[in-house]
Amino acid sequence: MQDDPTHHGGGTPPVDVAGLQAALEEHGYLADRGVATAAHLAATLGRPLLLEGDAGVGKTELAKTLAAVHGAQLIRLQCHEGLDRSQALYAWDHPRQLLHLRALEASGERPADHESELYSQRFLLARPLLQALRAGPAAVLLVDEIDRADDEFEAFLLEILSDFQVSIPELGTIAADAPPMVLLTSNRTRELSDALKRRCLYHWIDHPDVDRETAIVRLRAPDVPAEVARRVAGVVARLRRLGLYKPPGIAETIDWARVVAGIDGGELDRQTVLDTLGVVIKDHDDLLAVRSAVDELLAS
Numbered sequence: 219m220q221d222d223p224t225h226h227g228g229g230t231p232p233v234d235v236a237g238l239q240a241a242l243e244e245h246g247y248l249a250d251r252g253v254a255t256a257a258h259l260a261a262t263l264g265r266p267l268l269l270e271g272d273a274g275v276g277k278t279e280l281a282k283t284l285a286a287v288h289g290a291q292l293i294r295l296q297c298h299e300g301l302d303r304s305q306a307l308y309a310w311d312h313p314r315q316l317l318h319l320r321a322l323e324a325s326g327e328r329p330a331d332h333e334s335e336l337y338s339q340r341f342l343l344a345r346p347l348l349q350a351l352r353a354g355p356a357a358v359l360l361v362d363e364i365d366r367a368d369d370e371f372e373a374f375l376l377e378i379l380s381d382f383q384v385s386i387p388e389l390g391t392i393a394a395d396a397p398p399m400v401l402l403t404s405n406r407t408r409e410l411s412d413a414l415k416r417r418c419l420y421h422w423i424d425h426p427d428v429d430r431e432t433a434i435v436r437l438r439a440p441d442v443p444a445e446v447a448r449r450v451a452g453v454v455a456r457l458r459r460l461g462l463y464k465p466p467g468i469a470e471t472i473d474w475a476r477v478v479a480g481i482d483g484g485e486l487d488r489q490t491v492l493d494t495l496g497v498v499i500k501d502h503d504d505l506l507a508v509r510s511a512v513d514e515l516l517a518s
Contacts, residue, residue: 238257257284268419295360451471453516462508
């Protein structure tokens with residue numbers, strides 16, 4: 219679980235899909251029309267957007283870039299097994315409460331007379347969900363890898379997304395004046411509930427084709443020659459068809475293109491592939507499979 223308090227400054231939000239596509243590209247994210255349409259609808263309808271797809275296709279990066287485009291604070295909740303509401307919503311700062319009690323005792327006060335002070339905003343630790351409720355439309359809430367959380371947390375999250383409010387027994391109800399933009403990502407390690415899917419807009423992000431991935435490399439790494447970007451993108455596309463346990467994502471393609479471009483001549487030959495596979499392949503069994511298929515990968 220983590221949050222990014224960075225605020226990216228103002229700016230008028232794009233009013234249509236084409237405008238959003240252009241704004242995303244200006245911030246370094248090359249979105250196809252389907253992705254831009256889904257994001258635009260999420261913003262205009264005030265509905266959460268569920269993004270599914272393989273790891274590394276740009277789901278998390280889309281949320282980060284949308285925050286920049288809308289001049290909003292990115293608040294990120296990283297999901298994992300065992301995640302509970304105290305980690306995601308709020309908790310009480312017990313060490314500070316204890317120090318407060320000791321300070322009262324030292325000053326001669328009766329701690330019992332100040333019990334209500336212990337459960338005030340002063341001692342409340344706002345976690346990502348509560349931070350997003352407070353920020354409202356000034357935030358983009360990213361619930362990253364919701365498929366890694368338990369069913370119980372998914373049900374709890376659904377309740378929050380339905381009302382955009384929370385009841386804290388000691389403080390009362392805290393509600394968003396207007397909902398933040400919400401993006402949920404899933405790598406499909408498990409099937410999400412129908413109830414959550416019904417609450418959200420949905421978009422599947424696939425790996426880009428060679429032309430689009432070449433354009434992405436050129437956008438994110440303009441120092442890489444066009445021919446190197448295309449050659450690397452083509453080989454990566456063939457890598458993904460090998461049925462690897464962890465197929466390379468776009469970030470690996472960009473890194474590999476930079477590495478290849480930095481080698482004398484920028485040639486992606488057999489030896490270069492074998493020497494630099496660790497940039498793009500991150501699993502031992504995948505590494506063995508790719509090494510045995512190098513000649514096939516370079517045949518084009």
